[in-house]
Amino acid sequence: MKIILKKKKEKSYSTGKGLILFLIPTVVYLLIFHYLPMSGLVIAFEDYNSYQGIFGSPLAKNYGFANFINFFNMPNFWLIIKNTLVISVYSIVVNTILPIILALFINEIRNKHFKKTVQTISYAPYFVSTVVCVGMIFAFSNYEHGIFNTIAKFFGGKPSNMLESDTWFSTIYVVSGLWQGLGWWAIIYVGALANANMELHEAAVLDGANRLQRIWHINLPTIIPMAIIMFILSVGNILSVGFEKVFLMQTSGNLGASEILSTYTYRVSLMSRIPQYSYATAIGLFNSVVSMVMLIAVNKIAKKVGDTSLW
Amino acid sequence: MVNIYKKDKIFDWVVIIIMGVFSVVLLLPLLHVLASSFSSPEAVNLGKVGLFPVNFSLVSYQKVFANKLIMRGYLNTIIYTVIGTIIQLILQFTAAYALSRKDLKYKRFWNVFFVIPMFIGGGMIPTYLVVKSLGMINTIWAMIIPGCVSLFNIIIIRTYMTSMIPYELQEAAMIDGASNFRIFIQIVVPLSKPIIAVMTLYAIVGYWNAYFNSLLYLTDDSLFPLQRVLQTMLIANDSGQIGGGVGNVESELLAETLKYATIIVSTAPILLLYPFFQRFFEKGLMVGGLKG
Numbered sequence: 001m002k003i004i005l006k007k008k009k010e011k012s013y014s015t016g017k018g019l020i021l022f023l024i025p026t027v028v029y030l031l032i033f034h035y036l037p038m039s040g041l042v043i044a045f046e047d048y049n050s051y052q053g054i055f056g057s058p059l060a061k062n063y064g065f066a067n068f069i070n071f072f073n074m075p076n077f078w079l080i081i082k083n084t085l086v087i088s089v090y091s092i093v094v095n096t097i098l099p100i101i102l103a104l105f106i107n108e109i110r111n112k113h114f115k116k117t118v119q120t121i122s123y124a125p126y127f128v129s130t131v132v133c134v135g136m137i138f139a140f141s142n143y144e145h146g147i148f149n150t151i152a153k154f155f156g157g158k159p160s161n162m163l164e165s166d167t168w169f170s171t172i173y174v175v176s177g178l179w180q181g182l183g184w185w186a187i188i189y190v191g192a193l194a195n196a197n198m199e200l201h202e203a204a205v206l207d208g209a210n211r212l213q214r215i216w217h218i219n220l221p222t223i224i225p226m227a228i229i230m231f232i233l234s235v236g237n238i239l240s241v242g243f244e245k246v247f248l249m250q251t252s253g254n255l256g257a258s259e260i261l262s263t264y265t266y267r268v269s270l271m272s273r274i275p276q277y278s279y280a281t282a283i284g285l286f287n288s289v290v291s292m293v294m295l296i297a298v299n300k301i302a303k304k305v306g307d308t309s310l311w
Numbered sequence: 312m313v314n315i316y317k318k319d320k321i322f323d324w325v326v327i328i329i330m331g332v333f334s335v336v337l338l339l340p341l342l343h344v345l346a347s348s349f350s351s352p353e354a355v356n357l358g359k360v361g362l363f364p365v366n367f368s369l370v371s372y373q374k375v376f377a378n379k380l381i382m383r384g385y386l387n388t389i390i391y392t393v394i395g396t397i398i399q400l401i402l403q404f405t406a407a408y409a410l411s412r413k414d415l416k417y418k419r420f421w422n423v424f425f426v427i428p429m430f431i432g433g434g435m436i437p438t439y440l441v442v443k444s445l446g447m448i449n450t451i452w453a454m455i456i457p458g459c460v461s462l463f464n465i466i467i468i469r470t471y472m473t474s475m476i477p478y479e480l481q482e483a484a485m486i487d488g489a490s491n492f493r494i495f496i497q498i499v500v501p502l503s504k505p506i507i508a509v510m511t512l513y514a515i516v517g518y519w520n521a522y523f524n525s526l527l528y529l530t531d532d533s534l535f536p537l538q539r540v541l542q543t544m545l546i547a548n549d550s551g552q553i554g555g556g557v558g559n560v561e562s563e564l565l566a567e568t569l570k571y572a573t574i575i576v577s578t579a580p581i582l583l584l585y586p587f588f589q590r591f592f593e594k595g596l597m598v599g600g601l602k603g
Binding site for chain 1: 319322323326327329330334340341343355357360361401402403405406408409410412414415416421424425428431432434435437438439440441456457458459462465490491519522523526527541544545546567570578581585586589596
């Protein structure tokens with residue numbers, strides 16, 4: 001009897017070790033597609049050429065910082081930073097506040113079927129691809145027969161192609177982003193509100209609080225901590241405006257507002273006939289470093305002001 | 312229990328009206344696209360179509376389904392989506408399972424190993440150079456493997472497993488001599504249904520809508536996924552060649568309607584799919600997302 005028990009104990013011990021088998025495939029993936037490219041960052045300090053490879057290429061001038069210096073001294077440097085920040089800050093402000101308001105509204109819908117319908121509809125645009133979304137913007141703003149211009153003409157306005165001007169770029173970007181994401185971003189808030197403390201509401205009703213007062217004093221404080229975390233994460237990514245959508249929305253007419261860090265990186269490297277790999281990697285590294293600093297800074301501020309923090 | 316909603320009829324109606332208008336506004340762009348796709352090319356080109364088809368016509372759909380580029384892209388996308396989704400789910404769930412187990416060896420090390428890439432990355436160029444040196448350029452693997460694992464998702468899945476699956480259940484199975492593999496398949500997977508549903512939808516949508524990888528890694532147009540074909544059509548304004556074979560004026564006339572029909576054909580599968588997953592959204596996202 002004793003022997004059998006011992007045997008079983010050994011077996012259960014060995015299962016913990018065998019878990020490594022479950023990790024191996026993903027670990028290999030991470031090593032190749034995340035850790036290896038991280039080491040590839042060294043080319044930011046080199047004059048990379050494909051013959052000598054990542055670790056054999058010569059060091060760049062100025063102790064390896066020539067690529068960074070070139071970037072900072074580029075005539076369009078401030079324009080690109082400005083464009084990136086405008087799009088980013090605009091998105092962060094709008095995308096942090098509006099989903100909260102939507103969630104508060106959805107939470108007040110008492111008819112279950114209507115509530116579910118509103119949610120289903122608000123999720124739909126999230127599943128439309130970026131290419132299609134941008135394609136729709138192009139079709140709608142077509143000079144001759146786009147719906148935007150039909151509407152503009154109806155109200156006596158002059159037809160114009162909004163995508164061909166700098167003025168409207170960031171607004172089109174943010175509004176179409178809202179159309180796609182608003183409902184989806186509200187999900188976690190709606191979930192949190194559904195789990196909110198019912199006793200608090202009951203107590204508030206007994207004390208004579210109306211719906212608006214309860215939304216303000218109970219529901220809103222329930223979701224604010226989550227909203228702060230979302231906000232911290234998005235500020236950390238303040239320079240990493242998604243490449244895909246901006247790139248697709250670029251036209252020769254709006255480049256003055258639409259050239260951002262990631263599209264510029266692509267333009268000087270993979271899109272160019274003489275790809276400047278080292279220069280492009282230096283820009284990417286600059287972006288990552290700024291992101292890290294921002295993330296840590298905002299997190300510190302949030303910790304001091306509220307009690308919310310990422311770590 | 313106190314009725315916390317009493318005497319608020321007016322408030323309820325205000326909420327219903329605002330949310331009703333909001334939902335309709337969200338649907339307007341899609342309705343306009345749908346109406347345009349079923350309208351005659353003449354009506355579309357004159358900007359006559361609003362929210363209902365004008366001179367109902369199926370010409371554009373016939374052209375879309377007869378178009379080799381689009382159909383090739385469609386097939387490619389289906390292949391990438393099926394293979395990619397399977398690989399992605401296997402990688403994410405096996406890793407998340409191991410990380411969710413208390414008795415994983417060197418657990419602290421592995422946690423750090425999985426978190427670091429969330430904050431530091433090589434970026435576009437170093438990743439491109441790795442993919443290139445692996446010989447993946449212009450192969451289907453370029454569309455499937457790079458970016459196939461989301462560390463954020465792994466953490467959500469892990470959190471779901473640790474908080475929703477009682478550890479005692481696994482321990483009991485271990486004492487009965489079940490192998491890790493058996494515990495994973497027979498206990499963990501069946502208990503993870505909501506999160507599996509959410510992750511499956513993520514994977515399908517991700518691959519279906521993928522564009523970036525094709526831009527970086529593909530130049531061979533027989534491998535182009537649907538989204539890449541759409542980009543040349545909708546944005547680079549090459550739809551002339553899609554109506555190809557017809558007289559120039561006619562194909563130009565068709566070009567705009569074709570765009571709308573292609574949008575519908577490419578987006579419909581996903582839009583019809585997600586409502587079936589909807590009941591898992593909140594549960595799957597909340598548990599993993601909040602504590603993670």
